[in-house]
Amino acid sequence: MDPGEGPVQRFAVALRELRQSAGNPTYRALAKRAHYSATALAQAAAGDRLPTLAVAVAYARACDGDPEEWTARWRSAVAELDAAAPPATGAPDQVGDRPPYLGLAAYGPDDADLFCGRDRLVADLTDRLARHRFVAVVGPSGSGKSSLLRAGLLPAWCANEDLRTVVITPGAHPMRELADNPVAPGADSLLIVDQFEEVFSLCADESERETFIRALLAVAGKVGGRTWVVIGLRADFYAHCARVPELVAALQDAQLLVGPMTPEELSVAVTEPAARAGLMVEKTLVATIIAEAASRPAVLPFVSHALWETWRRRRGAGLFLAGYEAAGGLDGALAQSADRVFGELDEEHRRAVRRILLRLTALGDGTEDTRRRVPRAELGDDAVTAHVLERLAAARLVTIGEETVEIAHEALIRGWPTLRDWLAADRESLRAHRRLTGAATDWATHGEDDAFLYWGSLLAGWADRDTESLNGTERGFLAASLARQNRDHARRRRRLRVTIGSLVTGLVTVSLLAVLAGVQTVTANAQRDLAVASSLAAQSRAVLATQPDLANLLALAGLGHSVTAQTVASAQAALSAPMHVARPLIGHSGAVTAVGYSPDGGTVATGGDDGTVRLWTAGPTAALTQGSAVTAIAFTRDGRLLATGGVDGAVRLWDATTHQPLGTLTGRAAVNAVAFHPDGTAIATGHADGAVRLWDTRTSLSLPVPVGHDGPVNAVTFDRTGLILATGGDDNTARLWNTSTGRTTILSGHTGEVFAVALSPDGTTLVTGSADGTARIWDATTHEFRASLVGHTRVVRAVAFGADGRTVVTGSWDGTARIWDTITHQPLATLAGHTDEVLAVGTSPDGTTVVTGSRDGTARRWDTRTSRSVATLGGHTGYVDAVAFSPDGRTVATGSRDGTVRLWDTARHGQLAVLDARAGFVFTVAFSPDGTTLATGHKDGRIRLWDTSTRHQKATLTGHTDGVASVAFSPDGQLLASASTDGTARLWDLATRRASAVLTGHTGWVDAVDFSPDGSTASTASTDGTVRLWDSDAGSTIVTLAPRTGHLNAVAFSPDGRTLAIAPADGTTQLWDIAARRVASVLTGHTAEVNAVAFSPDGQTIATSSRDGTTRLWDRDRGRTIVGLTGHVGWVTAVAFSPDGRTLATTSWDHTARLTPTPDTWPAELCRRAGRNLTDGEWAYHVGSEPYRRLCPELPSGQGADPTAPALTYPDLWPSAGG
Known part of the structure; x- marks a missing residue:
């Protein structure tokens, strides 16, 4: 390339020279440092078009270049391009000032003449x-x-x-x-x-x-x-x-x-608006746009913006490819426009761009981020803000209405890497900011009523956050909240774990010092760990959607450095994300180049560069020696024989049961592929010398097959009848050879070597994988091309059909495998977890698993079904108020105001049954100790007993005159206690199904009831502010406890019977010493009333759920919070531990229940989901300079890391017996 051609080419040459000065690292190595794909980095230095500023700076930084210097170079190139571009000089009588394309803006009624296609x-x-x-x-x-x-x-x-x-x-x-x-x-x-x-x-x-x-x-x-x-x-x-x-x-x-436009529709959308404006669009430009937009979802805003920028660079009355490329093309125009605006501003105005665009983005929760329309006043009325908005609007990046401002289209969020980076880095802070904005707005709307102010942990959460981005209302809200809390502090009984300082120098920065018992100073190591933990948590959330395995590991590393609200939230998010969990198969000492399933699915065979074949079963792993690097593996249809091919040109036959060698077929060149004929009597092999050979397995004789590839043959496979042999080669073609007629059909279309072929189980469809980064689907009968599977960013090295033929799996050098729907041609899942190129894929006969082999030295066996460790149980259509586990822990029951009780499988998280008594709200549920009966309490005052095996109602207990708020079985299962808003509690004899005692004395609603572990005592909590203990045999009051904190919501006995947990109205939980009849400790931390309380089976942990939308887990003996759990978006109404204490169930007014593993299980669960440790490069990039440690002790060190590295230790996430 001539460096004098132009600014784009000179910039590319400079990038390549920088890479050369850095030791000429591979683009794969650069990608790991730059955090951009190797393809993006290679294209940046190709000289076809100017890269975005974000990619250019990342490239420079990865090569140890100075980011500021390369930012200046990039701006200089942009300025030179703009200066060189011809002005918009369309003739006034032919081309007006109205552009024929609207960029990111939506077309309105006035633009109907431009809305085409x-x-x-x-x-x-x-x-x-x-x-x-x-x-x-x-x-x-x-x-x-x-x-x-x-x-x-x-x-x-x-x-x-x-x-x-x-x-x-x-x-x-x-x-x-x-x-x-x-x-x-x-x-x-x-x-x-x-x-x-x-x-x-x-x-x-x-x-x-x-x-x-x-x-x-x-x-x-x-x-x-x-x-x-x-x-x-x-x-x-x-x-x-x-x-x-x-x-x-x-x-x-x-x-x-609304799907993507067809090529014909897109052509009309490009050319017709221009024609109506008196403009001509170059045919090459139309073809380029159609080709670049093909098979890409959500591409129209990028097309429209690229065309608007091209129109700005028009020559006369024409739009040309040169102007389109100068604008950045489909992939770069939007980012280039945003980078240009951003790059022309000084530092103060750039900070304002960041502040404004982050405010204009609504963060997704399981969905993509979206634009957020905000009142103009929310952004501030200063001159800097006004200037920035004017510049963004002129570039059509934001839309300014009469009273509101919004991002012109979500495409800006997806298409500008700088904004994506800001969102990733500030995600947790942004969520807190969104909550603050809503609270401050409500406060202002309601006349600055103190009832809407923050206090407690909500206020403390703003202690160390940057407040520069807050507007006046938000700052005033925090100031008022602090003042109110300081006024109330002396009067409140709660013991705050923090002390509040003053607002600092006009920015109203809330300063908070967390004073922990016995700790006077925070060491430098602790500060470092906290900073690293915060960074890891943010990075985990940022990569969760695209790299769930890495997200799980980063969340785990964050916990290992410090247990904070941020690291706990990132761990919860990682555990909640749906992903395909993989079991690593570790044993090869080099790349895993070939994989295959036995026909019964009981054995996975893997072959590697280390010259071995490993057979993985439920029992011990067997190792077979090939003698050279293994390139191919195949089983006979009956599963009795295994064939393996190697670079030494030999095909070895093995008894798949005894693992004994049966013979060797010797060829003249390296074997690239092997396939058995369906009847097992012949083997087809593809070789590096371009030959395809057909071997008789009985005589070991071979015949050449005249398929006719020009170059190495990389893949071979038979259809189910053995009539058709499909092959793929370095000549960019696939070929179908009819074994009966000898006729060969050539399938052309790929623009790179064909590395893989597979035929569907019914033989009607062929899929091919190529070095051009695509897989193609062909009709194997008519030989017509059907569709391209586009999504991988590098070579598609392997393909395999699912057992039913409805799906196909592709493996790529981009490090991922993908599962595709063969009907819609859309991706169904991405299997991300390998840390290097995927070289081989295979599918199980039952369709439930996929095996992949990689250059990272591992094979992975993936579950094709997604799983979540934190499960959301959705199905109720009203508030969910009750939850209970069955005694065996296999079922959880939820009760809702939609009038139903739902039973759920705790392992699969699926719904088992819906119990509907058609009796209105369900307030409470409880299983009998033997699990045969489920009791439910209803608004109509009745208790219904259900047979858990037949799921039919077997009895109704009547007597209460108002809603039944709580029910509990005695430990021996003979009694049922109930509490009601009629002001009474009742004890029911389950043998006679009659009330054995009516417990009267409370002067308000009775909201909760529980039995002591020995069943001798029942406790009740009431809105009259008292708890009463009752003799369950006599039905008489033993003692009345008066916490003097207003109404009471919940009560629970500890498993040892020594402690009673009470939830009063002040947001605390009181732990009473039953023998001494006094408060032993108070659990403080919730910012609203506690609705429910539960003890873990060992009694060491207490769970509380609150109207503040959180659940907290407490160390009973130390009285401290272990973790705070989030996820629900309304009041958390009920909480229960599973019988084994390893799962927590919660319900909420958001109409859902959630099953969350207890924190002590999180490290093992995050490791199970990730299936690996961080690589050496990932550790250096994400964690930093501290020595490498294994996050998962049971798994080997990651690629490139010290195999003897120690394991990371984790802070206590769970109290041990005895405290």
Whole structure:
């Protein structure tokens, strides 16, 4: 490349020279340091187009370059490009100032003349509305839903002048939006709710959310009504709709899926708007855009923005490929625009860009991040903010309304690496900031009422956070919260574990010193560990969606450095994420190059560069010696024989049962592939010299097969009949050879070597994997190309069909394997866990597992079903108030205000049964000690007894005159205690099913009841502020305890019977010494009332669930919090330990229950999910300079790390017996 060609080429040459000065590391090695893919880094130095600033700086940093110097170089190249670009000089009478493309902005009714290529979709939507009055338009972000609704549907329907139209976006308060934009009664009306996902991402009030949804359904469903409702919904929020049963029913037949444009539609969308503006689009540019956009989801905003930037660089009345490439192309235009704006600002204004864009982003929880519409006043009214907003709006990166500001499209969040990096680094702080913004807004809206202020741990959480990004309302809120807490501190009985200082120098930075008993200073090591832990937690959350195995390890490393709210939250997030768990198969001393399953699935065979074949079964592992690096493995269909190929040209035959060698077939060149004929009498082999040979397994004689590849043959496979032999070679082709006629069919299309071939079980479909980074699907009968599987970023080295032929697995040098749907051609899962290239894949006969082999020296056996260690049990449609484990721990029961009890499998997390007595709210559930009976308490005052084996109701206990709030079985199972809002408790004889005693004396509701471990005593807690202990035989009061803290919500005996835990209204939990009749200790930390309390089976740990949305685990003897658990988004109403003490069940007003492993199990569980240790490079990048340690003691050190490295030790996550 001539370095004098232009600024892009000169910049690329400089990058390559920098790499050479750094010792010419491979791009794979650079990728590990830069945290960008090897492909992205290689393209940065290719000179085709200018890389984004983020990639350029990462490249430089990975080569030990100076980031500031390379930032300046990049800006100079951008300036030179802009100066060299011809001005926008379209003739005034032909081309006006109105651009034909809108960039990231959605098309509106006024842009209908520019909205092209979607005629078919508009017609489909109109047809749906002719048959349904409620329609959902569903598609991924970037598919064009908003433009379809506003610029497609509205103009089509507005031809009817009598039709009233209303368009709203829900925002944080959808009912307010609906009230401000009413539908005209009695008139034909069309109500469009764009960005409907905001009811889930921005509306925090569940009641308002459900009211809004039901209001939409009501207006659309009104008999004789004249209103049509259309909602636009992002596809990743589709599952959220299941929370509202009426919405599920409405969506059954009335939805329109918005997919990618066809090439023809995209061509129209590119050329027609330009033509209407008097512009011509170069054919090469159209073809380039279509090729770059092919098979890519959510690409339309990137296309539109790239075209807008190309229009800005137009020459005369034409748009040309040169202008498109100067703009950065499809992948780079958006990032280049943002980088240009950012790079032209000084440091103060750059900080404002970061502050503003982070405020304008709503963080996803199981979904992608979304834009957040905010009032203009929330961003501040200073000159710096105003200037930044003006620059961002001019670049079409944000949209400024009359009173609001928002990011122009979520594509900016996905497409600008700098913003993604900010979000990853600040994620936990941003979540806290979002909560603060909501609380401060509520406080201001309600006249600065003290009831809305922070206090306790919520206020303490802002102790060490940076407050520079806070606005005036938020700062005032924190100041008022601090002042209120200081005023109240002297009057409150709670013992705070922190002391509050003063606000500092106008920024109102809340200063908090955590004073722990016996600790006077914080050592430098502790400070370092805390900083590292915080960084690891943030990095774990950042990579969770794309690298779940790494996220689990980083969360574990964070816990190993310090147990903080941030590291606990990152561990919970990692354990909650769905992932495909893999069991590592470790034994080879080099790359694992070949894998295969025996036909019965009982054996996995792996071959490696170390010259061995290993057979993995439920028993001991067997090792077979090949004599040279193993390249291929195959079993006969009956599983009796195993063939292995090597680089020495030999194919060895083995008895798959006895593991004894049976013979050797010797070829002239290295064996690249082997396959058995279905009847086992022949073996096909592909060789490095371009030969394909067919061997007779009985005589060991071979015949050449005239397939005709020009170069090495990399893959061979038979169809199920043995009639067709498929091959793939270095000549970029796959070939089908008919063994009967000898005819060969050549399949061309790949642009790189074909490394892998596989035929579907029914023989009708062929899949090929290539060095061009794609897999292709072909019709094996007609030989027609069907589809490309695009997603891997490097060579596709291996392919295999699933047992049913509906899925195909690909393995790539990008370090991942992917599972694809062969019908839709969409990826179903990514298996990420290897730390180097994936070289081989295989699928089990039952379809439940996939085995992969990698250059990292391991094979991994993946479960194709996703699993979560923290499970959310969703299905209830009302508040969930009760939870209980069966005595064997295999079942958990939940009770809800939707009137049902649901039984769940604790292992698989699936629903087993729904028990519906049709009796209204279910407030309480309990299993009998023998597990045969489930008792449920209802709002109608009745207790229902269910047979757990038949799941039928077997008895009803009547007597209470109001709701039954709590039930408990005696340890011997003979009595049932119940507590009721009628002010009484009752003891029931389960043999006679009659009340043996009515316990009276409380003067308020009785909310909780429990038995002592020996069954002699029952305890009750009441809203009258007292706890009473009762003789369970006599039914008489033994003693009354008066905590004097207002109403009481919960009571529980410890397993040793010596302690009674009581939850009063002040947010604390009191532990009473029963013998001494006094408070032994108080557990302080929740910021709202505690709803429920439970002891672990060994009595050493106490769990409390609170209206603050958290569950806390406490060390009983030390009276300190072990961890605080989050995850629910409403009151946490109930809590229970599993019988083995290893799982915690919680329920919430968010309509869900959660099963969470107890913290002592987290290290082992995170290791099980990760299936490996950090590599040496990962440790250096994420942890830093401290010596390498194994996070998972049972697993070997990661790739490149010291195999004798010690294991990391973890702080106490669980109290031991005796404290």
